[in-house]
Amino acid sequence: MRYHGSCHCGRVAFDVEGELDQVIDCNCSHCSRKGYLLWFVPRGQLELATPEADMATYTFNKHAIEHRFCPQCGCAPLAFGTAPDGQSMAAINARCLEGLDLAALKRVPVDGRSF
Known part of the structure; x- marks a missing residue:
């Protein structure tokens, strides 16, 4: 499925393709x-x-x-990093995707404070 996402003001916008059935709910100081x-x-x-x-x-x-x-509205819709196997990854803030029922997603807790 294809999703459209953006920051609050729309200056940062993107589309992402994939099957979204769960999200990571990290407890690190930032997330x-x-x-x-x-x-x-x-x-x-x-x-x-x-x-x-x-x-x-x-x-x-x-x-x-x-x-x-x-830099306009301060909203943070995504991040970039590298998976343990070296693959380039994008971390999408599901709260910034349009038309998504967040309550329907499985939330997987991650203890990011321990990383």
């Missing part, structure tokens, strides 16, 4: 404060409508994940 529900997909399944140069980037801890956010 828990922002309320992220993350869907990880291979980077090739994400199509940006916004040039990467138009997004701001935040990293923390081991600086392994590039959290991208809109």
